[in-house]
Amino acid sequence: MSAFSELRRSALNAVLSVVVALLLAPSAHAQNDPLPSWNDTAPKAAILSFVEKVTKQGSPEFVPEPERIAVFDNDGTLWVEQPMYTQLAFALDRVKTLAPQHPEWKDVQPFKAALEGDIKTLAASGEKGLLEIILVTHTGMTTSEFEKVVTDWLSTARDPKFKRPYTELVYQPMVELLxxxxxxxxxxxxxxxxxxxxxxxxAEKVYGVPPEQVIGSSIKTQFKMQDDTPTLYRLPEINFIDDKAGKPVxxxxxxxxxxxxxxxxxxGDLEMLQWTTMAGAPARLGMLVHHTDTEREYAYDRDTEFGRLDKALDAAPIAGWTVIDMKADWKQIFKD
Known part of the structure; x- marks a missing residue:
């Protein structure tokens, strides 16, 4: 074989190797896409544009790292909130667990509705009824004991529709965003x-958010020594409601x-978005997840007891907030 033929053969093999590598390798877009579960629609573009503006040195809208704070609602924003809030499902199971110690509950609302699974009556009891259930089922123990009760419940409880643990029903696009x-x-x-x-x-295991970066509603706690051990005891009194106008506070x-x-x-997130975005420079970003996907999750907004999106939806175009259409803007809802 001549030297020319050998050179030609080597060149051909090199070209074939490059072609095969390009065919087998993931695309550069897929490799570099930080939000692969998002469709290439307006919300994704808004996120990427915002992050570029506030992180680029020399940009008129550059924000120093200590000031780059992003806040996220949890129920309905990071994980499912239908057919009821997950914490309410936990509380209802706790009512059933504690019911033998409270035979009077079978005749007293809202406990009667909780025991019978009557969600319509339970919802009609409003905030007062739900708080009554929360105070009974979440108190009378130390903070460590409560953490164990929550952890044990999440390890065995399953969502009624998807038959999966609640901690698997977090929105993959939002996990990527975090x-x-x-x-x-x-x-x-x-x-x-x-x-x-x-x-x-x-929260840290599921979202990568450590405990000190979680803000929420709370009940009062009291320091106690139990068997020479310092504890915090959970009292049946509300300390703070972290909802609506309480969120900015x-x-x-x-x-x-x-x-x-x-x-x-x-x-419930309206005031949080107002507080965040209606403050002028630097650049601000407000986004609302709109549940529009009946097949992969749920479709609801103005007419629901849990996660009503009404006033905030009307305010979005006026305030310049981006509405995320779950059906149109997300390639997938949950991690496979």
Whole structure:
């Protein structure tokens, strides 16, 4: 074989190797896409544009890392909230567990409705009825004991529709968003209307958010020595409601900085988005998750007892908030 033929053969093999490598390798877009579960629609573009503006040195909207605070509602924003809030499902199971010690509950509302699984009557009891159940089922124990009760329940409880643990029913696109923001110097903080000590035991494992970056509703606790051991005992008294107008108050108390990005899904997040975005420079981002996917999750907004999106939906175009259409903007809902 001539030297020319050998050179030609080597060149051909090299070209074939490159072609095969290109065919087998993932695309550069797929490799570099920080939000692979998002479709290439307006919400994804808004997120990428916002992050670029606030992190690029020399940008007129550059924000130093200590000021890059992003706040997230939990129920309906990071994980499922239908057919009821997960913490309410936990409380109802606790009512059934404790019922033998309270035979009077079978005739007293809202406990009667809880025992019978009558969600319509339970919802009609309003905030007062739900708080009554929470106070009975979440107190009378130490904080450590409560954490164990929550952790044990989450390890065995299953969502009625998807038959999966609740901690698997977190939205994959939002988990990617949390990671993307942290990779760009953001501190990601959960601001939940649910109980802070209900969310903290599992938030770091599921979301990558440590306990000290979870803000939520709380009950009063009292320091006690039990068998020479210092404990915090959970009392049947409300300490703080971290919902609606309470969210900006909680953010200010716990963080001491105004966020530059806020993500919610309901009217309970309205004031949090207002507090975050209606503050002028630097760049601000407000987003609402709109549940529109009956096949992969649920479709609801104005007409629901849990996660009502009404006033905030009307406010979005006026305030310049981006509405995430779950059906149109997310390639997948949950991690496979």
């Amino acid at each position: 990671s993307y923001l942290r990779a760009n110097g953001f501190k990601t903080i959960i601001v939940s209307g649910g109980g802070v000590e209900f969310v903290r035991p599992w 909680g953010i200010n108390q716990e963080i001491g900085r105004r966020p530059i990005a806020a993500f919610g899904n309901s009217d």
